[in-house]
Structures are given as structure tokens and as C-alpha cells.
Amino acid sequence: MKEGEHMLNYDIVVIGGGPAGLAAAIEAKKNGVDSILVIERDRELGGILQQCIHNGFGLHIFKKELTGPEYAQRFIQQMQELGIAYKLDTMVLDIDENKVLKAVNCRDGFMKIQGKAIILAMGCRERTRGAIQIPGTRPAGIFTAGTAQRFVNMEGYMVGKKVVILGSGDIGLIMARRLTLEGAEVKAVAELMPYSGGLARNIVQCLEDFDIPLLLSHTVVDIKGRDRVEGVVIGKVDEKRKPIPGTEKYYECDTLLLSVGLIPENELSKNAGISLDPVTGGPVVNESMETSVEGIFACGNVVHVHDLVDWVTEESRRAGKNAAKFVQKTLKKNGICFRTEAQRGIRYVVPHRVRVHPGDETVDLFMRVDDVYSNMNIAVRADGEKIKTVAKKHLAPGEMENVKISVNSLKDRKGGILSVSLEKEGV
Amino acid sequence: MYDVAIIGAGVVGCSIARELSRYDLKTVLIEKDTDVANGTTKANSAIVHSGYDAKPGSLKAKLNVQGNALFDQICKELDVPFQRIGSLVLAFEEEEMKIIRELYEKGLANGVPQMEILGKEQILALEPNVNDRIIGGLYAPTAGIVGPWELAIALAENAVENGVELRLESQVTNIEKQGEGYRISMEGQQIDARYVINCAGVYADEIHNMVAAPSFKIVPRRGQYNIFDKSVGNFVSKVIFQCPTKLGKGVLIAPTVHGNLLVGPDAENVDCKESRETTMERLAFIREQARKSAPNLPYHGVITAFAGLRATPDTGDFIIEEAKDAKGFIDVAGIESPGLSAAPAIAVYVAEILKNMGAIGREKWDFHPMGRKMIRFMELSDAEKAEIIKRDPRYGRIICRCENITEGEIVDAIHRKVGARNMDGIKRRVRPGSGRCQGGFCSPRVMEIIARELKMDMTEVVKDNPKSYILIGPAKSSSVLRENLDAAAASKTW
Numbered sequence: 053m054k055e056g057e058h059m060l061n062y063d064i065v066v067i068g069g070g071p072a073g074l075a076a077a078i079e080a081k082k083n084g085v086d087s088i089l090v091i092e093r094d095r096e097l098g099g100i101l102q103q104c105i106h107n108g109f110g111l112h113i114f115k116k117e118l119t120g121p122e123y124a125q126r127f128i129q130q131m132q133e134l135g136i137a138y139k140l141d142t143m144v145l146d147i148d149e150n151k152v153l154k155a156v157n158c159r160d161g162f163m164k165i166q167g168k169a170i171i172l173a174m175g176c177r178e179r180t181r182g183a184i185q186i187p188g189t190r191p192a193g194i195f196t197a198g199t200a201q202r203f204v205n206m207e208g209y210m211v212g213k214k215v216v217i218l219g220s221g222d223i224g225l226i227m228a229r230r231l232t233l234e235g236a237e238v239k240a241v242a243e244l245m246p247y248s249g250g251l252a253r254n255i256v257q258c259l260e261d262f263d264i265p266l267l268l269s270h271t272v273v274d275i276k277g278r279d280r281v282e283g284v285v286i287g288k289v290d291e292k293r294k295p296i297p298g299t300e301k302y303y304e305c306d307t308l309l310l311s312v313g314l315i316p317e318n319e320l321s322k323n324a325g326i327s328l329d330p331v332t333g334g335p336v337v338n339e340s341m342e343t344s345v346e347g348i349f350a351c352g353n354v355v356h357v358h359d360l361v362d363w364v365t366e367e368s369r370r371a372g373k374n375a376a377k378f379v380q381k382t383l384k385k386n387g388i389c390f391r392t393e394a395q396r397g398i399r400y401v402v403p404h405r406v407r408v409h410p411g412d413e414t415v416d417l418f419m420r421v422d423d424v425y426s427n428m429n430i431a432v433r434a435d436g437e438k439i440k441t442v443a444k445k446h447l448a449p450g451e452m453e454n455v456k457i458s459v460n461s462l463k464d465r466k467g468g469i470l471s472v473s474l475e476k477e478g479v
Numbered sequence: 480m481y482d483v484a485i486i487g488a489g490v491v492g493c494s495i496a497r498e499l500s501r502y503d504l505k506t507v508l509i510e511k512d513t514d515v516a517n518g519t520t521k522a523n524s525a526i527v528h529s530g531y532d533a534k535p536g537s538l539k540a541k542l543n544v545q546g547n548a549l550f551d552q553i554c555k556e557l558d559v560p561f562q563r564i565g566s567l568v569l570a571f572e573e574e575e576m577k578i579i580r581e582l583y584e585k586g587l588a589n590g591v592p593q594m595e596i597l598g599k600e601q602i603l604a605l606e607p608n609v610n611d612r613i614i615g616g617l618y619a620p621t622a623g624i625v626g627p628w629e630l631a632i633a634l635a636e637n638a639v640e641n642g643v644e645l646r647l648e649s650q651v652t653n654i655e656k657q658g659e660g661y662r663i664s665m666e667g668q669q670i671d672a673r674y675v676i677n678c679a680g681v682y683a684d685e686i687h688n689m690v691a692a693p694s695f696k697i698v699p700r701r702g703q704y705n706i707f708d709k710s711v712g713n714f715v716s717k718v719i720f721q722c723p724t725k726l727g728k729g730v731l732i733a734p735t736v737h738g739n740l741l742v743g744p745d746a747e748n749v750d751c752k753e754s755r756e757t758t759m760e761r762l763a764f765i766r767e768q769a770r771k772s773a774p775n776l777p778y779h780g781v782i783t784a785f786a787g788l789r790a791t792p793d794t795g796d797f798i799i800e801e802a803k804d805a806k807g808f809i810d811v812a813g814i815e816s817p818g819l820s821a822a823p824a825i826a827v828y829v830a831e832i833l834k835n836m837g838a839i840g841r842e843k844w845d846f847h848p849m850g851r852k853m854i855r856f857m858e859l860s861d862a863e864k865a866e867i868i869k870r871d872p873r874y875g876r877i878i879c880r881c882e883n884i885t886e887g888e889i890v891d892a893i894h895r896k897v898g899a900r901n902m903d904g905i906k907r908r909v910r911p912g913s914g915r916c917q918g919g920f921c922s923p924r925v926m927e928i929i930a931r932e933l934k935m936d937m938t939e940v941v942k943d944n945p946k947s948y949i950l951i952g953p954a955k956s957s958s959v960l961r962e963n964l965d966a967a968a969a970s971k972t973w
């Protein structure tokens with residue numbers, strides 16, 4: 053090795069110190085791996101939770117309503133108690149197929165770090181104005197909702213006085229309330245789809261409680277203002293999501309917030325040659341949360357965008373536990389192999405591959421539906437034969453669904469396709 | 480009293496400023512905006528054309544071919560990204576092949592070297608992603624791509640290093656004949672100069688009309704573009720043009736020097752010289768047109784759209800001459816396409832005009848043509864990365880996660896001779912905010928660095944011009960927030 057390069061070796065290297073990375077590292081440690089390093093690019097652990105100062109986190113995991121920082125703190129504290137090493141303000145530049153990372157920070161300089169296993173927990177980023185092609189001028193005052201949240205909650209600055217929000221994803225809804233409480237006038241939340249992309253509870257608590265109108269099947273068709281946003285034009289869209297001429301309405305505002313979707317951040321995964329699912333934007337994973345590259349695991353929003361952090365924690369614990377097994381060479385391989393497939397009404401299913409071993413108990417399938425439905429069954433079939441049905445009163449794309457499959461129903465099969473679809477009740 | 484005042488710090492004004500800084504002259508470069516390269520220079524196709532397009536004998540033809548040949552040296556001296564990747568004009572039918580042959584003949588007349596007319600298979604071998612319904616095309620290997628604002632900034636910087644004075648935020652409000660020169664009034668300041676060079680882009684006619692009878696008109700002609708993510712940046716390897724027809728010049732597809740993909744422009748005359756908004760119809764039109772060249776153009780990879788204004792003259796050619804009724808006042812106007820390609824040659828041409836007027840004497844003995852190199856962290860080898868962080872730990876702190884831009888690079892961009900003073904200035908010099916997240920993650924950090932380095936408050940950091948504020952003031956404390964939340968909840972029946 054050349055002079056000036058530090059080569060560090062760990063059993064497990066976790067990329068990302070948000071909720072996914074923290075839970076994975078802790079679980080790996082609890083499962084007997086001592087040599088763990090968590091790499092975080094921001095200046096504090098906890099990830100985006102640190103800017104989510106509203107409550108509603110942890111209802112499933114802790115049976116308690118915590119704020120984002122409180123939820124994160126439980127894990128940060130545990131990590132410190134367990135003595136897990138971490139590096140802040142550290143950026144991973146590259147991962148190769150030999151699980152060697154290149155990373156930099158101000159203190160250690162340029163580093164090469166090798167892990168026997170790697171856990172990808174880089175989270176996601178927000179879709180931007182450009183990605184959704186909103187025309188108009190390019191003034192100051194257009195923020196993604198998460199950036200505005202960071203400015204207000206962490207940096208302590210207010211972003212505007214009169215606000216229009218495009219997109220009813222959860223961050224957009226939360227920010228509608230937050231900016232209102234900060235004294236801004238939130239004029240409207242426009243949503244392209246005929247339903248909200250956020251949790252039902254957020255629509256009630258963040259919009260309805262504050263009399264903020266939610267304009268379904270509407271979008272921003274023009275942005276006005278040369279230096280700073282002066283207004284936006286909102287129009288109604290048809291069923292093909294195309295703006296309907298003549299429905300345009302001008303909203304005077306100085307700020308436009310965008311909450312138009314999240315994209316798993318997988319530039320590093322691509323460098324490592326990991327297969328990605330074009331629907332989720334995240335790595336293809338198996339039941340152990342292992343990617344297509346042996347020994348590289350992934351969990352949290354880098355795999356698929358979750359609705360609740362609680363599910364991120366669960367999934368990440370599974371990744372951490374299995375990465376530990378991989379290091380200890382006890383991770384089961386082969387088994388009876390199934391490929392999951394999203395069929396009618398289902399947008400995607402994670403994990404993509406399921407290997408069943410005798411002695412396992414259940415397999416968890418996570419999925420999102422492609423539209424709003426009521427009174428439907430989620431049906432799981434192994435090679436065409438129905439093995440599980442779950443009745444659902446209400447299904448929406450904004451809420452993740454989880455189906456547990458008992459291994460007993462799979463263990464005597466040859467493997468093949470494990471399909472999930474929606475069916476009318478009673479069929 | 481200045482010898483020369485240049486009005487407008489786009490790529491043309493900056494090229495002239497740098498060219499004149501070779502001579503023993505007192506030169507001032509005047510710009511109305513907060514930064515150089517803030518008009519047409521920041522929003523165009525970023526192409527260095529080979530030069531077959533313009534009418535033989537025109538200034539456009541002559542200066543394009545001459546300018547093209549100067550790019551290698553200038554970009555090397557000033558450390559500006561430039562790649563001579565070549566261009567292809569595609570023909571889809573025999574009628575268009577006729578035009579291709581005309582272009583080829585024009586190119587020969589203009590002195591464009593190394594052109595070739597290629598058949599379908601040859602083109603598809605060079606560019607497998609273009610439409611396989613093509614029947615042939617024109618290949619011009621001397622065409623290139625450049626970073627237009629990087630070029631203008633580097634030219635301005637080198638000019639300033641060689642003694643040119645730069646005045647930003649100085650909008651010219653009046654010009655008067657005064658003795659043997661001109662008095663130029665700007666808000667709150669006046670200067671005198673023997674010679675005035677009008678490089679005011681879309682405003683060149685207005686500047687001209689301050690001292691001379693109207694002799695031309697500049698029509699702002701808007702062009703819109705899409706930029707695609709780097710992950711699809713290698714979709715084509717050359718500049719792909721469509722055949723110019725009666726219906727228009729067609730849209731181009733080109734890689735950028737930063738590895739993105741650029742698609743556009745359309746052409747639309749607009750009334751207002753600040754109409755730089757994009758429109759849904761036009762972007763849809765461009766998309767449709769571009770798909771003719773490459774049906775599989777990966778539109779899912781679009782990261783942003785922008786529009787620029789060409790300074791289109793009503794005379795059909797560049798206007799580079801002394802105004803007939805204003806001695807010593809030189810118009811450099813109507814510099815539409817191929818203005819960027821021609822800029823280095825325009826500068827030499829203007830220097831010749833000044834020489835012929837007796838305005839220019841000897842070259843300076845201490846002219847320094849080399850710009851100070853910028854450290855581009857991600858272009859360094861592993862060992863160089865290690866070394867630079869040891870020397871300056873700020874290069875170990877990545878601020879922009881999409882493009883891996885370090886704090887060291889941002890601080891350098893602020894403190895250079897023509898330094899960045901706002902968010903767009905940083906973005907144009909070192910690219911945070913140009914990547915796939917478009918500044919979502921890094922903008923708070925970049926603002927913090929600007930505020931710290933320029934000793935201002937976070938709320939004083941602007942996007943571009945002084946009125947483009949980003950933050951309005953401090954937020955309330957979070958304890959207040961909690962109280963409000965509880966009060967709001969209590970006031971509602973659940």
C-alpha cells in the first residue's frame with residue numbers, strides 16, 4: 053500500500069448512521085460481532101430523524117410516541133453503551149466488490165477500509181423540481197420539504213412567509229404544520245394524485261387541524277418571480293395526470309415546498325456492482341437483507357422508502373443479525389429458493405428472493421399497493437397455489453403493508469415464484 | 480480616466496478583457512449583476528462549433544473557425560474543462576442529405592478542417608444510440624464541448640490578475656460623449672474612458688442607443704434545455720445535431736464536460752430581456768424533437784431544466800465595429816450562436832480594431848497567461864487526495880454528496896480573484912447544487928461557508944441577485960413549538 057493511505061479492517065462496516073445504520077450496528081454487536089464501524093457523512097448520528105422534531109415515532113417498537121431525536125437518541129445511547137465505533141463527517145467515496153471502501157474526513161484524511169461484511173444504510177434523497185419538470189422561472193424560495201425542515205428545525209432559520217406545498221408526502225404534511233406554527237401562512241397543499249401519499253393521521257393532524265386545503269388531483273404548472281418566488285399557478289389534472297387547461301389558479305406566495313417523493317441513494321451500490329430493483333430504486337435483497345453481492349447487506353430507506361421508522365428498525369435489525377451470521381460463517385445459504393413477484397394491485401415486494409430453511413419460523417414480506425383500495429384481500433401464492441390471505445379494509449400507496457408467511461407453508465415445496473396480489477374480498 | 484471600458488462581463492466581455500490585459504492599458508470591466516457569466520453565458524448549449532453553419536464570408540463564419548482553433552490553448556492556460564469530441568449532423572431522408580452536402584461545402588468555404596460525410600453504418604458505429612432510421616450525416620471532429628461559465632470566470636480572473644479592474648453590480652444608466660472619451664454613469668458612480676466596448680448581450684442595443692443613433696435591434700430569442708443525471712451522461716459521445724430544415728435548426732443532444740447529458744434548445748422570440756422561464760409546451764416539444772435523433776433518450780434521468788436568451792440581431796450577422804456616429808465606441812453586439820465558439824477570436828478581432836485606431840501600444844512584458852489551477856478533488860488520485868487533506872483538512876470534508884465537492888474547493892472558489900459571493904456563484908465555479916439532489920443536502924452547508932468566509936449572516940446569503948434571499952430570519956425556538964402544538968391539539972375536537 054502506498055504511503056499516506058490508512059487501511060483499516062473491521063468485521064462489519066455500516067455506511068450511514070441514521071436509524072437503519074444504528075439499528076443494524078447494534079443488532080450485529082448483540083449477535084456477537086465486536087469489530088464494527090459506523091460511517092456517517094453528517095456531523096451527528098441519527099440521520100434525518102434529528103430534524104423530525106414532531107412526535108409519532110416508535111409506536112410499534114417502543115409502544116410510545118417519541119419525537120425523531122428522542123427515537124434516534126435511544127439508539128445512539130445504546131450504540132455508545134455497547135462501544136460501537138463511529139466516524140462522523142466522513143464520506144464514503146467508493147465501494148468495490150472486494151468490500152474495500154474509500155472514505156475521507158478532515159481528521160483521518162483519505163482512508164481505505166475493508167469490511168468482512170458491509171451494511172448499506174445510506175437512506176434516500178428527495179426528488180427535486182427538475183425531476184418532476186415544473187416549468188417557470190428559477191428564483192430563490194423553492195425548497196424540498198426536507199431541506200426546509202432542516203433549515204427550520206436544525207439550523208434555526210425560517211424559509212418563507214407565504215407557502216404553497218406541492219406533494220402530500222409525509223414530510224410535506226409535517227412541514228405544512230411546522231411552518232404554520234412558525235407563523236407562516238400555508239396557502240395550500242397540492243397533490244398530483246387523487247389521494248394523498250402521506251399517512252392518514254398526518255392529513256388530519258397537519259392539515260385538517262389547521263384548515264389547510266388539500267387539493268387532490270392538482271399540480272403546480274408554473275412558477276413566477278425573478279429573484280424570489282412571487283407566486284405559483286396550480287391547475288387541476290385529468291386521470292392521466294395532465295393539467296386541464298382553464299383550471300389554473302394563481303397563488304401569491306414567496307415559497308414553494310416540494311414533497312414529491314424520495315429516491316433511495318444507491319450511487320455507491322452501483323459502484324459495487326449491486327443489482328437494483330427499478331421499481332424501488334434500491335438493491336435487490338433476499339430474506340437476510342443481503343444484496344446480490346455476497347456479504348453486502350442493505351436496510352432501511354436505501355432499499356425501499358418506508359412509511360414508519362419502526363419498520364426501518366425491524367428490517368435493519370434483521371440485516372445486522374444476518375451480517376453478524378455472515379461474519380461468523382453461520383449464515384445459511386441455498387435452502388428452498390423463491391422469487392417474489394408483485395402482481396395485480398401491488399407495486400413491489402421486498403425481499404425479492406426468499407430462501408427457506410427448515411427450522412425458520414416466518415418470512416416477512418413488505419409491499420406497497422399501487423392505488424387506493426377498500427375491502428380487499430392481499431393474497432400470497434407459492435407457484436400459483438394460495439398460501440395466505442389477509443383481509444384489508446383500506447389500502448393506500450402511502451402506507452406500507454406487511455404479510456407474515458409461515459415457513460411451514462413453504463418448506464415442502466420446490467421453490468419458484470412467491471406472488472402477491474390484491475383480490476376482491478370473498479373471491 | 481480609463482483607456483478602455485468594457486460593458487458586460489459575459490464570455491465575450493471577459494474574453495476581450497483578458498485579451499486587452501496583454502497590453503499596457505488601463506481597462507475596466509463593468510457588469511450589472513453580482514457575478515460574471517450571469518446572462519447568456521450561463522445558459523446555452525456549451526458547444527464549440529466547428530464552423531460549417533454560418534454563411535461563407537460572414538463574421539460569424541470567420542470568427543467561429545478562428546475561435547474554435549484557439550480553444551485548446553486558452554482552456555489549457557486557464558484550466559477550463561474543454562473536450563474536442565466532434566459533432567454529427569443526422570440526416571433522415573435524401574432531402575436532408577442534400578442539406579448535409581451543402582453544409583459540407585459551406586464548411587470547406589469557411590475553412591473547417593477534417594469534415595467527413597458518413598453513411599448510416601459509420602454513424603451507428605460511432606453512436607449506437609442514435610435512431611437507426613438515419614441515412615447518413617456530417618461528421619466534424621473539431622467540434623467540442625466546454626464549460627462556458629468556467630471559461631468566462633477564468634478569463635475574468637486572468638484579466639484581473641493582469642491588471643483589469645472588475646466592477647460588479649454596476650448597471651450602466653447613461654453614457655455621454657466627454658472630451659476625447661466617454662463618461663459612463665452607473666448607480667452611484669461615474670467613470671471616464673477613452674474607448675468603450677459594448678458587450679451588453681441582449682441589452683447591447685440599449686447601450687448603443689445611449690450614445691449613437693439606433694442602427695440595430697437585439698431580439699431576445701429564448702432556448703430551453705434539459706439536463707440529465709451523470710448516470711446517463713454517456714448516452715452519446717459526440718454532439719448530435721439534427722439537420723437544419725425550413726422548420727428550424729432542430730435540437731441537439733450532447734454530453735457536457737461534467738459528464739451530464741444536455742438536450743435542447745428550441746428557439747422562441749420573447750418580448751422581455753429577462754424572460755428566462757421554462758414552459759411545459761416547449762420542454763415537451765424539445766423532448767419530442769430529441770426523440771427523433773435518439774428514440775431511447777433516457778428521460779427518467781432528467782435532473783433539471785433551464786432557459787437562456789440568445790442576443791439575436793436584426794442584421795443576420797455579428798455586429799463588431801465602431802459605431803458610425805460615436806468615435807471610439809465599439810459595438811460587439813448580436814453575438815448569438817456561434818458566439819461562445821467565436822469568443823476568443825472576437826477578442827483578438829476587437830484588439831485589432833483598437834490597434835487600428837491607435838488605442839493599443841505595446842504588449843506588456845509581464846503578462847501572465849496562466850490561470851491559477853483549481854483543485855478538483857474527485858479528479859485527484861488516491862495518493863493526491865491523501866496528500867491534499869494532510870495539507871488542508873478542509874479537502875477532507877465533503878459538502879456536496881452528489882458530486883463529492885469538498886469544503887476546500889468551495890472556500891477556494893470564494894477567495895479567488897473573481898470569487899463567488901452567492902449560491903449560484905459557488906454552483907457555477909465548483910458545482911454543489913448541480914447534481915442529482917440539486918442542492919437539497921448541501922445548501923445549508925454551502926450557505927454556512929459563504930456566511931463564514933465573507934463575514935455575513937446566514938440570512939444575508941442570496942441565491943444570485945441581491946433580492947434573491949433564501950432565508951427570512953430566525954425561527955422560533957422549539958419549546959415555543961411544543962406549546963403551540965399542544966394548544967392547537969387542545970383547540971380541536973378529535
